[in-house]
Amino acid sequence: MEPTESAAPDSWLRRRRVAGVWWGSLWAPRSAPHPGGTAGAQPPPAAPDTRLPALPAGPAAASATGGPHPASVLPDAESDRHPSWPALPAAVVGTAAFALGAGFYRAFTGGHALFPCGTVGWSLAVLTGVIVGHLVLLGRARWWGGTGSGAALTLAVLLLYGWVPAGMVSLTVVVLVGIARRHRWRQGVLHGAVDIIGIGTGALLLALCGRVPSVERPWYPANWTLYTAPQVVLVAVAYLAVTRVLLWYLNAPRAGGLPTVARTALVRQGLVAVALLGIAPLICVVAVAKPILLPLFAIPLIALDSTLWIARARAEEQLRDPLTGLPNRQWLLERIWTALDDAERIGARSALMLIDLDRFRSVNDTLGHLAGDRLLLQIAERLRHAIPRGAEVARLGGDEFAVLLPVADSTTSATRVARGLVAHLSSPLDLDGLTLVLEASAGVAVFPDHADDAEGMLRRADVAMYQAKRDRTGVEVYESKRDSNTPDRLGLLGDLRRALDAHEVQLHYQPKVRFDGQVAGLEALVRWVHPERGKVPPDEFIAIAESSGLMPHLTEYVLETALGQVAAWRAQGLFVPVAVNVSPRDVHTPGFAGSVAARLARHGVPAGALQLEITEHVLLEDPQRAADTLNGLTGHGVKMSLDDFGTGYSSL
Numbered sequence: 320m321e322p323t324e325s326a327a328p329d330s331w332l333r334r335r336r337v338a339g340v341w342w343g344s345l346w347a348p349r350s351a352p353h354p355g356g357t358a359g360a361q362p363p364p365a366a367p368d369t370r371l372p373a374l375p376a377g378p379a380a381a382s383a384t385g386g387p388h389p390a391s392v393l394p395d396a397e398s399d400r401h402p403s404w405p406a407l408p409a410a411v412v413g414t415a416a417f418a419l420g421a422g423f424y425r426a427f428t429g430g431h432a433l434f435p436c437g438t439v440g441w442s443l444a445v446l447t448g449v450i451v452g453h454l455v456l457l458g459r460a461r462w463w464g465g466t467g468s469g470a471a472l473t474l475a476v477l478l479l480y481g482w483v484p485a486g487m488v489s490l491t492v493v494v495l496v497g498i499a500r501r502h503r504w505r506q507g508v509l510h511g512a513v514d515i516i517g518i519g520t521g522a523l524l525l526a527l528c529g530r531v532p533s534v535e536r537p538w539y540p541a542n543w544t545l546y547t548a549p550q551v552v553l554v555a556v557a558y559l560a561v562t563r564v565l566l567w568y569l570n571a572p573r574a575g576g577l578p579t580v581a582r583t584a585l586v587r588q589g590l591v592a593v594a595l596l597g598i599a600p601l602i603c604v605v606a607v608a609k610p611i612l613l614p615l616f617a618i619p620l621i622a623l624d625s626t627l628w629i630a631r632a633r634a635e636e637q638l639r640d641p642l643t644g645l646p647n648r649q650w651l652l653e654r655i656w657t658a659l660d661d662a663e664r665i666g667a668r669s670a671l672m673l674i675d676l677d678r679f680r681s682v683n684d685t686l687g688h689l690a691g692d693r694l695l696l697q698i699a700e701r702l703r704h705a706i707p708r709g710a711e712v713a714r715l716g717g718d719e720f721a722v723l724l725p726v727a728d729s730t731t732s733a734t735r736v737a738r739g740l741v742a743h744l745s746s747p748l749d750l751d752g753l754t755l756v757l758e759a760s761a762g763v764a765v766f767p768d769h770a771d772d773a774e775g776m777l778r779r780a781d782v783a784m785y786q787a788k789r790d791r792t793g794v795e796v797y798e799s800k801r802d803s804n805t806p807d808r809l810g811l812l813g814d815l816r817r818a819l820d821a822h823e824v825q826l827h828y829q830p831k832v833r834f835d836g837q838v839a840g841l842e843a844l845v846r847w848v849h850p851e852r853g854k855v856p857p858d859e860f861i862a863i864a865e866s867s868g869l870m871p872h873l874t875e876y877v878l879e880t881a882l883g884q885v886a887a888w889r890a891q892g893l894f895v896p897v898a899v900n901v902s903p904r905d906v907h908t909p910g911f912a913g914s915v916a917a918r919l920a921r922h923g924v925p926a927g928a929l930q931l932e933i934t935e936h937v938l939l940e941d942p943q944r945a946a947d948t949l950n951g952l953t954g955h956g957v958k959m960s961l962d963d964f965g966t967g968y969s970s971l
Contacts, residue, residue, distance in 0.1 A: 482522030912951030926956030
C-alpha cells in the first residue's frame with residue numbers, strides 16, 4: 320500500500336495530535352491490516368486469547384467486545400494483533416519462569432525456606448484462599464496483577480519475607496484460579512507471570528536499598544523508621560506500575576475490548592489501588608504481632624476490591640449502549656481518533672460507515688417500542704456476527720449504528736464491506752411470529768480522503784448515509800460536492816441567498832423547436848454568475864439549494880421571474896408557453912398548487928402558458944402527496960411533464 324500524504328512523519332495532523340492523542344494511542348488496541356476487503360497485509364500467527372471480557376452492560380453484552388464471530392460477510396477475515404504478538408507474552412512468561420526458577424534454585428541450594436511455617440504460614444494461606452474464592456466467585460478476569468485485594472497481600476509478603484514467598488503466593492493463585500476456570504488457564508498464566516515480574520521489580524528495588532528479606536531473616540516492621548517509609552512507597556509504586564503497564568499493553572493487541580475504560584476510570588482505580596496497597600504494611604505488622612488475626616483482613620480487602628470493580632463497571636457502562644450492550648458514541652469517537660492516528664503512522668486508510676434502518680419508525684408506531692427494542696437487539700447481534708475481524712461496531716442511538724474499519728485498503732474495499740452489511744441486515748427478521756424485512760442505508764467516509772479527525776469522519780459518513788436514504792441506493796460514499804455543510808458550500812449558500820435577494824440570478828430561455836422549424840415553447844434555465852467565482856454550474860448551486868432550506872425560495876424566484884417575463888411578452892404580442900423546472904421538495908410542500916395559481920392570476924398569465932417539469936423522484940418519494948399536488952396543478956390548467964431538473968441547456 321502506498322503511503323498517503325498525511326502519513327508523513329512531520330504531517331500537520333500528527334503535530335496537532337501529539338499534545339493529547341499520544342497517551343490514548345499508547346494504550347489503545349493496535350490494529351493490523353487483515354485480508355477480506357479491509358487490509359492487504361498478512362496477519363501474524365494466532366496467539367492465546369488474553370482479552371479481558373467486558374462487564375455485562377446489556378442483554379447482549381456477552382459478545383459486545385468484538386470477539387470471534389461465527390459468521391462474517393467477508394470470508395477471509397482474520398483477527399488483528401500487535402506485531403509483537405505472541406512474542407511479548409512468550410517473553411513475559413519466559414522471564415517470569417526464569418526468575419521464579421532462579422529463586423527456587425537459590426532457596427533450595429542455600430537452605431532457605433520457600434514460605435513461613437507455623438501460625439503465620441497458615442494464616443497467610445487462609446487469607447489467600449479467601450481472596451481467591453472471592454475473585455473466582457465474582458468471575459473476574461483481572462484477578463491479580465497490581466490492583467485488587469491480592470496485590471495488597473502479595474506486597475505485604477514481599478516486604479516481610481522477600482520475593483520468593485511473594486512469588487509462591489502469586490503461583491498459588493495461578494494454580495487455584497486455573498483449576499476453577501480451566502477455559503482461562505492461558506490468561507491466568509500470563510497474568511501470574513506479569514505479577515512475578517512486578518514482584519521481581521519490587522525485590523530489586525529493595526535490594527538496591529540494602530534490604531533483602533527472607534523467611535529466615537524477615538524485614539520486621541519494628542525496624543522500620545521514618546527513613547524507610549520512602550522505600551516502602553517506592554516498592555509499592557514500582558510493583559503497581561509494572562504490573563499495570565504490562566497488563567494494559569498485553570491486552571492492547573486485540574481491538575475487541577473497551578480501550579478507554581482504563582483511562583476513564585484511571586483516577587478512581589488508582590485511588591482504590593493506593594488504599595489496597597496501603598494495607599500491606601498493616602498486614603506486615605499483624606503478621607508479626609498477632610498472625611492469627613490475619614484472615615480478618617479479608618473483610619476490608621474484599622470490600623475495597625469490590626469498590627474497585629464497581630468503579631470499572633460504571634466506567635464501562637458510560638461507554639456502552641444500555642439496550643444492546645454495544646459501545647456508544649463516546650467510545651466510538653475516541654476509538655476513531657486512535658484508529659486515525661494508527662492509520663497515519665503506517666500510511667494506511669481507515670473507514671467509518673454509518674448504518675441507518677429504513678422504516679424503523681413505522682415498526683415502533685405499529686408494534687410498539689418494546690417490539691422495536693427487540694428488533695434493535697436482533698440487528699445489533701447481526702452486526703456483531705457480520706463485521707469482519709478487526710472491525711468494531713457501535714450504536715449511536717435510535718436505529719443508527721456505526722462500523723469502524725481501523726485499516727482499509729481503499730474506498731472500494733470499504734464500500735464492499737458496507738454493501739455486505741446492508742445486504743446482511745436486509746434478510747428477513749422474526750419478531751414475535753411476524754416476519755419483517757427491513758432495508759438499511761449506509762454512508763461511508765474514508766481517512767484521509769474525506770476527513771482527518773473523528774468528528775469529521777462521523778459527520779461526513781452521516782452526510783453520505785442520508786444521501787443513500789434519499790436516493791434509495793443502499794450505500795453511498797461521501798462526496799464533497801453533495802455536502803451542503805462544507806465551509807466552501809456554506810459560503811456559497813450564503814452568497815446564493817444574497818444573490819436571490821439582489822436579483823442577481825438570471826433566467827436563460829432555451830427554445831423548444833419542432834421538426835418544422837416552429838418554436839413550440841421556451842424552457843427557463845437558471846444561471847448564476849458569482850461576482851468572485853464567475854459562472855457557478857447549475858448542478859452545484861441547485862444541489863446546495865435542494866439540500867438546504869433555500870429551494871422553495873429559489874423556486875419562487877424562478878416562477879416569479881418567468882411569469883413576469885411571459886406577461887411582458889404577451890403584452891408585446893408574443894404568446895409562447897414557458898416550461899419551468901420544480902424540485903421534489905416543491906411538489907411535496909403543502910399549498911404549492913395554490914401558490915402557483917395565485918402567481919398566475921397576479922401576473923395575468925393563463926395557466927396554459929405555464930408548464931411545470933418534474934423528475935421521477937417526485938413520484939417515488941411520496942406518491943400520495945405528489946398525486947394530490949399534481950391533481951391540484953392540473954385542475955388549475957397547468958401543464959405537467961417529466962424532465963430532469965434544469966441543470967444544463969440539454970436537460971431533456
